[in-house]
Amino acid sequence: xxxxxxxxxxxxxxxxxxxxxxxxxxxxxxxxxxxxxxxxxxxxxxxxxxxxxxxxxxxxxxxxxxxxxxxxxxxxxxxxxxxxxxxxxxxxxxxxxxxxxxxxxxxxxxxxxxxxxxxxxxxxxxxxxxxxxxxxxxxxxxxxxxxxxxxxxxxxxxxxxxxxxxxxxxxxxxxxxxxxxxxxxxxxxxxxxxxxxxxxxxxxxxxxxxxxxxxxxxxxxxxxxxxxxxxxxxxxxxxxxxxxxxxxxxxxxxxxxxxxxxxxxxxxxxxxxx
Amino acid sequence: xxxxxxxxxxxxxxxxxxxxxxxxxxxxxxxxxxxxxxxxxxxxxxxxxxxxxxxxxxxxxxxxxxxxxxxxxxxxxxxxxxxxxxxxxxxxxxxxxxxxxxxxxxxxxxxxxxxxxxxxxxxxxxxxxxxxxxxxxxxxxxxxxxxxxxxxxxxxxxxxxxxxxxxxxxxxxxxxxxxxxxxxxxxxxxxxxxxxxxxxxxxxxxxxxxxxxxxxxxxxxxxxxxxxxxxxxxxxxxxxxxxxxx
Numbered sequence: 001x002x003x004x005x006x007x008x009x010x011x012x013x014x015x016x017x018x019x020x021x022x023x024x025x026x027x028x029x030x031x032x033x034x035x036x037x038x039x040x041x042x043x044x045x046x047x048x049x050x051x052x053x054x055x056x057x058x059x060x061x062x063x064x065x066x067x068x069x070x071x072x073x074x075x076x077x078x079x080x081x082x083x084x085x086x087x088x089x090x091x092x093x094x095x096x097x098x099x100x101x102x103x104x105x106x107x108x109x110x111x112x113x114x115x116x117x118x119x120x121x122x123x124x125x126x127x128x129x130x131x132x133x134x135x136x137x138x139x140x141x142x143x144x145x146x147x148x149x150x151x152x153x154x155x156x157x158x159x160x161x162x163x164x165x166x167x168x169x170x171x172x173x174x175x176x177x178x179x180x181x182x183x184x185x186x187x188x189x190x191x192x193x194x195x196x197x198x199x200x201x202x203x204x205x206x207x208x209x210x211x212x213x214x215x216x217x218x219x220x221x222x223x224x225x226x227x228x229x230x231x232x233x234x235x236x237x238x239x240x241x242x243x244x245x246x247x248x249x250x251x252x253x254x255x256x257x258x259x260x261x262x263x264x265x266x267x268x269x270x271x272x273x274x
Numbered sequence: 275x276x277x278x279x280x281x282x283x284x285x286x287x288x289x290x291x292x293x294x295x296x297x298x299x300x301x302x303x304x305x306x307x308x309x310x311x312x313x314x315x316x317x318x319x320x321x322x323x324x325x326x327x328x329x330x331x332x333x334x335x336x337x338x339x340x341x342x343x344x345x346x347x348x349x350x351x352x353x354x355x356x357x358x359x360x361x362x363x364x365x366x367x368x369x370x371x372x373x374x375x376x377x378x379x380x381x382x383x384x385x386x387x388x389x390x391x392x393x394x395x396x397x398x399x400x401x402x403x404x405x406x407x408x409x410x411x412x413x414x415x416x417x418x419x420x421x422x423x424x425x426x427x428x429x430x431x432x433x434x435x436x437x438x439x440x441x442x443x444x445x446x447x448x449x450x451x452x453x454x455x456x457x458x459x460x461x462x463x464x465x466x467x468x469x470x471x472x473x474x475x476x477x478x479x480x481x482x483x484x485x486x487x488x489x490x491x492x493x494x495x496x497x498x499x500x501x502x503x504x505x506x507x508x509x510x511x512x513x514x515x516x517x518x519x520x
Binding site: 016019084087088090092095098273274 | 285326329330332350351352355357359362363364366367368373375376377380382408421425
């Protein structure tokens with residue numbers, strides 16, 4: 001209980017410090033502006049307006065989340081060391097593990113706040129667009145599909161955040177963490193394309209099975225970021241998703257994030273703070 | 275309270291460096307309960323390294339450290355330690371009160387105790403009227419005084435003060451000297467690290483002189499005066515350092 005109190009106390013100051021940062025306030029305003037722009041943007045489309053609008057809103061949320069992760073989250077632990085704030089924090093009866101978890105939780109709260117704010121506005125905007133354009137152009141708006149899509153987006157970004165915490169525990173300085181995080185993100189995004197091309201090669205001339213196995217194993221380390229992209233479900237009248245597949249993906253994302261955090265705690269506990 | 279037994283610390287070799295930097299070369303000393311120890315030495319002597327080892331920010335390469343009869347790695351001991359870093363720095367977008375609440379909660383204090391102790395120490399250090407201002411608007415001296423308040427908030431038994439006068443104007447310095455004297459008379463154990471030797475002479479019972487990672491002298495003020503034949507700490511200190519070869 002005491003450990004939990006210490007973790008939540010730290011997460012509170014991480015979240016408060018972040019929410020008052022001008023750059024984050026700017027990011028929220030920019031994302032809100034982009035969503036507002038989306039309402040005008042759909043005027044350029046004469047068909048399937050619901051799909052276009054929901055894709056646009058979720059793309060804005062995805063991009064805002066990535067900007068938050070790559071321009072704020074990657075810096076937090078590095079800033080603590082560079083500005084010597086870490087000494088004021090770890091002078092308290094707080095273990096290194098509690099420090100990593102508390103910082104992660106604080107960043108998660110900020111990310112949830114950002115995405116839920118944008119998600120609420122996106123949902124209200126979709127309702128407004130639907131009521132204005134009529135059923136011919138926007139037949140279905142599926143609330144469950146919207147929630148599942150939002151959950152998928154949040155879990156994917158949580159996994160990325162956890163990987164960022166691991167890199168922050170392994171190397172010093174914000175820039176190296178940014179480089180590692182970007183490399184990780186690009187590998188995660190590119191691996192499915194490579195796997196697909198190898199699969200095509202196997203089906204054509206039965207070559208490359210060993211490589212395909214290696215790539216499959218790597219995909220557990222570098223998960224496919226699109227695996228939990230359910231955007232299409234927002235405008236489907238009936239969910240086309242298999243519930244067991246969704247549960248598996250959610251469980252995988254949670255276990256992956258927890259594993260990354262456990263490794264981050266281990267790495268950070270071993271290092272000298274200078 | 276603090277025990278160092280043959281402690282060595284070698285930092286990891288940095289890119290471009292031929293040899294790894296050795297900061298401490300088997301130092302041993304002890305700070306007993308209720309004692310005030312002044313740790314002095316030229317730049318690079320190993321003072322900050324010793325303090326960071328006590329706070330478990332870094333780990334010794336060899337040797338053993340005991341703080342309050344436990345290993346420094348046990349976070350629970352920091353409930354009884356008040357630490358003031360050389361440059362007190364806090365998250366810039368928090369208020370003084372938010373930081374005090376964080377400090378209190380991590381030490382297991384309840385809301386009432388946090389409110390009382392915050393008012394006591396922030397008032398004493400002239401920060402009470404600024405308690406709801408963001409730290410980013412604080413001067414260096416105000417941040418240093420805030421660091422002192424955070425170190426004292428949970429009424430620790432042991433105080434580790436790394437350059438407590440850093441960034442303070444003469445008034446602030448006098449205030450901190452008076453405060454430290456008060457804490458000393460209350461029987462708190464204090465490890466005090468400073469370049470201002472007049473403060474060390476005024477505030478400490480014993481002096482530990484470090485030079486090039488080794489202990490050059492450890493003893494009472496009278497002892498160093500007798501040993502060097504000097505009447506003040508500054509000249510005695512120079513005498514000891516010159517004796518070791520600069």
